[in-house]
Amino acid sequence: MTPISIKKFVELTINNNPDINPKELEETLRAVLEEKEGGARCMNCGAPIWVAGSALVGSHMCFTCLTGEADDSDDFEVLG
Template sequence: MIPISIISFVNKHCKSNPDEEPNKLKKRLKEAVNDKENGVICFKCDQEIWAIGSAVANQGCFSCITGEAGASEDYEIDEVCWS
């Protein structure tokens, strides 16, 4: 995963998704980061959650949210990115 700050992700996401409310996204991202730090797991497979995906879609891991196996080209909030 590629580390990105919450602010940078909000700016990037909202540029591509102009209907998104930046403050609401920022709040959801902070909640997802907190959940991940507290050990919340994927709703389907019991793996650790993907904070960005959990803030945008539902509380799940990268694979269950996207259907993809590899996440090396995708973003994760730097506070919880272990790579």
């Protein structure tokens, strides 16, 4: 995945989804990132979670379970 800062990810997401509250999204991303560092795993398969996607859907999920794709090279992951 392409690493991206939380701020940049919020910017990109807001551009595509003007209804999302940027402050709330940023707070959720920070919280999910912390949970990942604390060992949170995909609730479906137990793989490490995808922070960017998990923050958007509100559940701890990995990339494959969220998107149904195995190839994550075109997608972003937040680094904090």
